[in-house]
Amino acid sequence: MIPFVYRCTECGKEYKRDEVKYLCPDCENNYVPGNPLRGVLSIEFDYEELSRAFDKRIPCWDLFLPIESKYLPNFPVGNTPLHKAGILGKHFGLQNLWIKNDGLNPSGSLKDRASYLVVAEASRLNETEIVAASTGNAASSLSSVCAAAGKKAIIYVPASAPKAKMLQNILCGAKVIPVKGTYDDAFKLSLEHTKEKGGLNRNTAYHPFTIEGKKTVGLEIFTQNGFKVPDAILVPVGDGVIISGVYKAFYDLMKAGLSDKLPKIICAQAENSSAIHAYIETGEYENLKSSNTVADSISVCAPSNAHMARKAVLESNGFSITVNDAEIMEGQKILAEKSGVFAEPSASVTVAALQKIKELELFSPDEQIILLVTGHGLKDIETPLKNITLPEAIEVK
Amino acid sequence: MIPFVYRCTECGKEYKRDEVKYLCPDCENNYVPGNPLRGVLSIEFDYEELSRAFDKRIPCWDLFLPIESKYLPNFPVGNTPLHKAGILGKHFGLQNLWIKNDGLNPSGSLKDRASYLVVAEASRLNETEIVAASTGNAASSLSSVCAAAGKKAIIYVPASAPKAKMLQNILCGAKVIPVKGTYDDAFKLSLEHTKEKGGLNRNTAYHPFTIEGKKTVGLEIFTQNGFKVPDAILVPVGDGVIISGVYKAFYDLMKAGLSDKLPKIICAQAENSSAIHAYIETGEYENLKSSNTVADSISVCAPSNAHMARKAVLESNGFSITVNDAEIMEGQKILAEKSGVFAEPSASVTVAALQKIKELELFSPDEQIILLVTGHGLKDIETPLKNITLPEAIEVK
Numbered sequence: 001m002i003p004f005v006y007r008c009t010e011c012g013k014e015y016k017r018d019e020v021k022y023l024c025p026d027c028e029n030n031y032v033p034g035n036p037l038r039g040v041l042s043i044e045f046d047y048e049e050l051s052r053a054f055d056k057r058i059p060c061w062d063l064f065l066p067i068e069s070k071y072l073p074n075f076p077v078g079n080t081p082l083h084k085a086g087i088l089g090k091h092f093g094l095q096n097l098w099i100k101n102d103g104l105n106p107s108g109s110l111k112d113r114a115s116y117l118v119v120a121e122a123s124r125l126n127e128t129e130i131v132a133a134s135t136g137n138a139a140s141s142l143s144s145v146c147a148a149a150g151k152k153a154i155i156y157v158p159a160s161a162p163k164a165k166m167l168q169n170i171l172c173g174a175k176v177i178p179v180k181g182t183y184d185d186a187f188k189l190s191l192e193h194t195k196e197k198g199g200l201n202r203n204t205a206y207h208p209f210t211i212e213g214k215k216t217v218g219l220e221i222f223t224q225n226g227f228k229v230p231d232a233i234l235v236p237v238g239d240g241v242i243i244s245g246v247y248k249a250f251y252d253l254m255k256a257g258l259s260d261k262l263p264k265i266i267c268a269q270a271e272n273s274s275a276i277h278a279y280i281e282t283g284e285y286e287n288l289k290s291s292n293t294v295a296d297s298i299s300v301c302a303p304s305n306a307h308m309a310r311k312a313v314l315e316s317n318g319f320s321i322t323v324n325d326a327e328i329m330e331g332q333k334i335l336a337e338k339s340g341v342f343a344e345p346s347a348s349v350t351v352a353a354l355q356k357i358k359e360l361e362l363f364s365p366d367e368q369i370i371l372l373v374t375g376h377g378l379k380d381i382e383t384p385l386k387n388i389t390l391p392e393a394i395e396v397k
Numbered sequence: 398m399i400p401f402v403y404r405c406t407e408c409g410k411e412y413k414r415d416e417v418k419y420l421c422p423d424c425e426n427n428y429v430p431g432n433p434l435r436g437v438l439s440i441e442f443d444y445e446e447l448s449r450a451f452d453k454r455i456p457c458w459d460l461f462l463p464i465e466s467k468y469l470p471n472f473p474v475g476n477t478p479l480h481k482a483g484i485l486g487k488h489f490g491l492q493n494l495w496i497k498n499d500g501l502n503p504s505g506s507l508k509d510r511a512s513y514l515v516v517a518e519a520s521r522l523n524e525t526e527i528v529a530a531s532t533g534n535a536a537s538s539l540s541s542v543c544a545a546a547g548k549k550a551i552i553y554v555p556a557s558a559p560k561a562k563m564l565q566n567i568l569c570g571a572k573v574i575p576v577k578g579t580y581d582d583a584f585k586l587s588l589e590h591t592k593e594k595g596g597l598n599r600n601t602a603y604h605p606f607t608i609e610g611k612k613t614v615g616l617e618i619f620t621q622n623g624f625k626v627p628d629a630i631l632v633p634v635g636d637g638v639i640i641s642g643v644y645k646a647f648y649d650l651m652k653a654g655l656s657d658k659l660p661k662i663i664c665a666q667a668e669n670s671s672a673i674h675a676y677i678e679t680g681e682y683e684n685l686k687s688s689n690t691v692a693d694s695i696s697v698c699a700p701s702n703a704h705m706a707r708k709a710v711l712e713s714n715g716f717s718i719t720v721n722d723a724e725i726m727e728g729q730k731i732l733a734e735k736s737g738v739f740a741e742p743s744a745s746v747t748v749a750a751l752q753k754i755k756e757l758e759l760f761s762p763d764e765q766i767i768l769l770v771t772g773h774g775l776k777d778i779e780t781p782l783k784n785i786t787l788p789e790a791i792e793v794k
Contacts (some may be wrong), residue, residue: 074483081503083471086471104501104502105501145737146737147734148737148738149737166785168774170787171730171734172733178788178789179790180793181793336569336570339544339545340541340542340544341503342565376773376775377565378505384564385560385564388560391574391575393577394575
């Protein structure tokens with residue numbers, strides 16, 4: 001393993017491994033439900049050593065992970081396809097449009113990458129229980145990876161969450177704890193759980209390994225693209241951790257001397273859940289009072305990783321764009337029809353964004369653009385079903 | 398491309414490429430709804446040339462396909478993970494149990510492999526429309542691959558089929574034709590469609606490339622297993638085409654001199670849909686009058702490829718086993734809980750079969766056994782939801 005330190009994304013203070021577990025103790029206030037996290041930690045490697053150790057002929061991304069390989073679960077997370085989407089590209093006037101389809105992770109979403117690394121850390125720390133608050137992809141992902149690794153997932157969830165969303169957790173043997181309250185209440189209880197009863201907390205951005213896990217998607221894009229940095233990557237943004245992970249991948253690659261630029265990182269949000277978009281545009285951060293979009297996986301009032309998400313866009317010369325629900329559902333249809341990829345609504349915001357990008361001529365036609373598909377369409381069939389009408393049935397002669 | 402001929406699995410007659418398209422003209426009778434197909438064609442390569450052309454250091458499975466590589470769609474079908482399932486194996490007293498997870502194909506099932514090859518053949522023949530009768534995985538798979546390749550999928554479906562099953566087809570731009578009648582009526586209409594209006598017919602076993610496409614899963618298992626034939630592969634069986642494809646892979650490998658044995662091929666069927674099982678056990682074939690199981694993807698009265706399926710099991714020294722619906726649902730739960738893999742009920746029959754195999758001591762503990770997972774659990778959440786109860790919600794202090 002390459003040596004690393006934790007650095008607070010807020011105050012810049014440095015911590016050694018095992019000196020700190022979740023947030024920067026100097027910046028972390030008592031958690032107030034509905035507020036973003038304070039003092040999210042980022043990981044800084046000894047990049048000189050990383051550069052010496054990495055061999056392009058036998059690329060091993062385990063070197064870029066802050067943990068010894070022996071702790072990684074034997075579960076096939078990642079290695080999802082990157083492929084050119086010629087017909088879809090043509091539709092948007094782009095000659096070089098690609099899809100990275102992370103809906104083809106085992107539990108159906110990119111979240112498996114974060115669960116994978118936190119479960120590895122739990123093994124190192126001899127923790128058998130991993131705790132999270134979630135109604136959706138993070139929970140089913142944690143439950144799956146825990147089952148594969150022989151760990152217990154403990155999921156706090158608002159009692160109002162649809163049963164269908166809980167199915168995968170229960171089948172995978174997770175302990176599901178419904179909470180008579182909001183998501184914020186569930187989140188607070190999950191933090192209390194690990195403080196009082198132990199276990200490792202996997203909440204997004206709260207555990208710094210969630211960002212490191214998600215960065216593996218960026219490392220894969222780089223390899224699959226022949227060790228070349230694409231011109232731009234479009235990322236669906238909710239709490240800001242996936243976009244931070246994508247940024248961290250290319251940051252690490254640059255620091256290790258394996259590449260000389262960042263791709264433009266494009267933030268795509270739902271109009272009614274766009275706290276990070278507003279923060280990027282204005283520089284002033286404010287929580288949303290409510291958030292309501294068909295793209296449920298990126299619906300969030302107080303994104304946990306707003307600072308790093310903003311940094312990703314600004315440092316990479318990217319930009320941010322919002323789309324409304326009708327545009328998102330149209331994006332899902334265009335993506336399926338022009339590429340055969342069935343993505344959940346949240347993962348379709350980038351396609352909706354492409355339509356606006358085309359109108360605004362924000363890309364030149366020959367740039368290499370990558371759409372990051374973060375979740376499978378089968379995750380939510382109810383939402384698109386509302387817009388479907390079947391043709392009339394024919395008689396049998 | 399390696400030269401090949403078609404050979405009738407019933408009468409053994411040989412045909413050249415483009416001399417025949419679907420079934421053996423000598424054996425094909427007029428299609429009678431509810432009867433199995435007659436004269437299914439299998440493909441025989443020039444195995445000496447295949448052997449010369451294949452290079453283990455740079456394995457290219459395209460060589461094993463009956464079509465020029467240039468026609469293959471640019472769509473990432475296959476390359477699904479094969480991984481050891483240590484905890485699941487321990488549960489069944491097996492030290493060397495593995496999972497090939499084909500639920501991680503783009504449309505969520507192994508059927509993508511067949512669609513991929515038939516769409517390639519359509520490109521070669523300059524056909525723009527591809528026709529199938531299906532209510533489930535074959536349809537959504539064909540619709541996805543057609544969208545990626547810029548072709549039109551035409552899907553005949555009983556009007557009673559649930560809307561949710563049609564969603565993926567409609568989003569992918571397929572033409573869906575609901576039929577006031579049974580699946581057999583839809584099947585008959587789809588055959589009439591290609592006879593009268595043209596286009597290529599993708600019905601399972603009817604087009605011989607469906608078997609060839611499905612065989613790629615066996616070729617991948619061989620490579621991922623370090624060019625070694627495993628001791629046994631457990632396959633969920635409905636119409637008998639997937640199991641025939643698995644057999645064909647190892648048959649081709651043997652004929653090309655790349656391996657010296659077949660794996661034991663194990664047929665796992667649902668008790669209430671076990672026409673092939675009965676045929677294997679008795680040697681007498683009979684259609685079922687009705688078929689009713691939670692494992693809807695393998696529910697079939699008149700399996701299209703019964704002869705080849707039986708041959709796969711007998712020639713490989715395999716065996717056949719049936720399980721009931723309760724055992725299938727328990728199998729789905731055990732698989733999720735002990736491996737993190739969420740499979741649809743049809744893909745869980747093999748896990749249910751393992752329980753019986755354990756009781757009957759049909760495997761020795763150190764044999765390398767591979768479970769073929771054919772479809773993702775997200776394909777059908779309604780069935781397992783019926784058995785789920787959520788724990789009581791807790792109050793927030």
